[in-house]
Amino acid sequence: MDIIKTIIVDDEARIRRGIERLVRSCGEEWEIVGMFADGKEAYEAMMQENQSFDLLITDVRMPEMDGLTLVKELKKTHSFSSLIVSGFDDFQYLQTALREGAMNYILKPIDREKFREQIEEVKERIIKQRSEQKEVQEKELQLTYTKQVQLLSEVTWNHDTDVSLLNWTREFPKGTYRLIYVSTDQKLSKTKSEEWEAWRAAIEKLITELFGREWQDDHRRYWWWRGTKLSFWLLLLDEEQVVSSTETKQTLQQLKQSIQRLTPFTVSVAFGNEFEDVSFLPSIRNQLLSLLQFRMIQGGNQIFQLDSMQDVTDEAPRGISAAIYKSTHQILHALEQKPDEETEKALQLFFHEIQSLSLPAALQEAVHYLCIRIINRWMEHQGFKEDPHVFTEALQLTQHAGDFAQLKDGVKHWMLRMKNKMLIHHDSNPMQQAKEFIQDHLGENITIKRIADHVYMNPTYFCESFKKQTGETVLDYVIRNRLEKAKKLLKMTDLKVYDISAEVGYQDTKYFSRLFKDWIGQSPSQYREHYVNRE
The missing domain is CATH 1.10.10.60 (Homeodomain-like)
Structure with a gap:
């Protein structure tokens, strides 16, 4: 039922109460939100309370502020319909005003049936205006959303966006945001294009249905857009900070399971920490892209949170020998307390241990283990949050090395750069x-x-x-x-x-x-x- 909020203004209490009874008799949709004895009193109350209303029923002649002036002043700040109650001696004056403002009017003494007819006409017009306004607002919201998604997409595609070109981020609502990256684990090199499109459409439908249901209300909003191939980005807004990281993870778990059930794919999901400034997106994008590379070590079909790199314990993982574990600890010790020569000596011991490994996968696991331990130590040392770029570089060490000599050289240079990070003077600004x-x-x-x-x-x-x-x-x-x-x-x-x-x-x-x-x-x-x- 469409509630129509109504204000009644008349300096005669008897007429004011009579109009109130007439309005209430027209149906439950009519709600009286204010009754006033003068136009000035009504104007001040509406401005102080900033109250919205749909219909103003007002007498013409009143001592402090007449009805037509009241309508004119309130129109500057409010949108509403008006019904003017006029005596016969006001009629010529009222006709001139009507030509300018096209307001409804009714003459005193008020005829009940004519009043109800007028009220019904006003009701139909208000409902029609609401419908038209709602349609316009929905179109404006859709246009704004489309524009915002295009800008967000450009940020995730362009890795060299000048910081001042992110000025548009100011137009996003205030609140707490979280960025999410969803990517299929399987490659699509042998997949037919029409099947690829069908699967992508299915995943997009799942995203829209799930987040449209779980993340679309007065305080939560979301945006989604395509990444490369079968990958997708999500930006979640929680204006009142009521959704926990655990609840977000549960929703993502639902999405992951639905994709696996309806398509031939498993997906890995990376999601970061909360942030309030949308201009942070480029750096958070890099964090998530790097975070997702953990699936190279831990396997796909998982949800990775940004603090995952801090979950590596001091225990040697399966596949890492006691000798490699020991040499890794010697390197960590040398990084903070020894000169470069000592650090390189400890590193040579590490290379000696891994050179005897017969499987490339075992070699890669050992190097990744060393790099992750170094990154964790750096985070502890500096007290900073994780740097996604150093982890990306670490993963690429084994991917880009053409032989063992190149691998050694790459690891050495990467490690010395990390040592420089740790040794930055604390008194620098x-x-x-x-x-x-x-x-x-x-x-x-x-x-x-x-x-x-x-x-x-x-x-x-x-x-x-x-x-x-x-x-x-x-x-x-x-x-x-x-x-x-x-x-x-x-x-x-x-x-x-x-x-x-x-x-x-x-x-x-x-x-x-x-x-x-x-x-x-x-x-x-x-x-x-x-x-x-x-x-």
């Missing part, structure tokens, strides 16, 4: 280093990864630390400094706008001009003209 790096590279493509790599920090942790220590996001800092430089160039040079745009890192001049106007309040040309006129 990585945020100041990051600022200086940004200032020195304003005209280049600046990504979160580039800045974070420069200060040896995990991208997501770097973004959080930067905002905590400086009071602004990396995105804001980059944009602000680029535009400050642009303002100086507009003031002090006669360079063309497109030259200045490129000078401060924007190859798209239209985007630069739009961004400049959003931040400065004027277009670059207007800003230059204003500055010249002041001179």
Whole structure:
């Protein structure tokens, strides 16, 4: 039933109560949300309470504020229909107002049947307007969703997005987000394209049905889009932080099982920690892509959480000999307390032990075990969250090595880089280093990864630390400094706008001009003209 909220305004209490009884007699859908003796009283109450309503029934003549003025003032902030109650001596005055505002009216003394007819007409119009408004809103929401999905897709496809090109992330709702990556475990090289499309459509339907049911209400929203081949991304929004990591995992478990039941595939799922700034997406994407590579070690058909790398214990896994386990511990000890020569000596002992392994899989497992232990030690040492890139590099060591000599060289260089990360002086200021790096590279493509790599920090942790220590996001800092430089160039040079745009890192001049106007309040040309006129 469509409830129609109604306000009654009349300076005569008897008429006010009579209108109330008439309205209530028209059906249960009519709800009286306010009764007032004067237009001013009604106006102030509606503005203070910010209350919405559907119909205003008001007398014309009242002492403080007349009915027509009340309608006019409330129309500035509220959307509603109005029914004017008028005496015969007001009629000519009322006719003029009706031509301007097209309001319904009824003459005093009020005829019950005519009143009910008017009320029914108003009701039909309100319901029709609601339906039309709802349709428009749904179209707007769908258009917004489609645009947002396109932008999200570009972020996951493009691994070198300049940080200031993520300005659109401000348009996303406030709340707690979580990014999820779903990927099939099987390869599709011999699969017919029509079968591939059918399976992809089936998985997409499962995602839409499950999350449409489990994750679509007043406080939760989701976006999904395609990755490469049979992989998919999900972005979940929990505005009130009521959904736990365990509940999210349970929903993903349902999805994984449904895909396995309805398609020939198993899937692995990676999901990260919660975050509030959508501009963190590029670094979190990298984390999940790297996290999913754990299936190379632990097998597929699993759900991997971002803290999985910290679950490796001090116990040697099956397949790792006591000698390899011992040499790994010697390397870990040397990394923090010994010079490079001692570290390399311990590493040579490790190479000696694994060189005798007869199976490539055993060799790969030993190298991965060493790398994971080093990464875990680095995390403990620094107190930082996991860096996905070092793990990716570690996995690639065995994949890209052409022979044992290349493998040794790759492991050695990777390990020494990790040692440098551990030995960064604690009294250094990585945020100041990051600022200086940004200032020195304003005209280049600046990504979160580039800045974070420069200060040896995990991208997501770097973004959080930067905002905590400086009071602004990396995105804001980059944009602000680029535009400050642009303002100086507009003031002090006669360079063309497109030259200045490129000078401060924007190859798209239209985007630069739009961004400049959003931040400065004027277009670059207007800003230059204003500055010249002041001179």
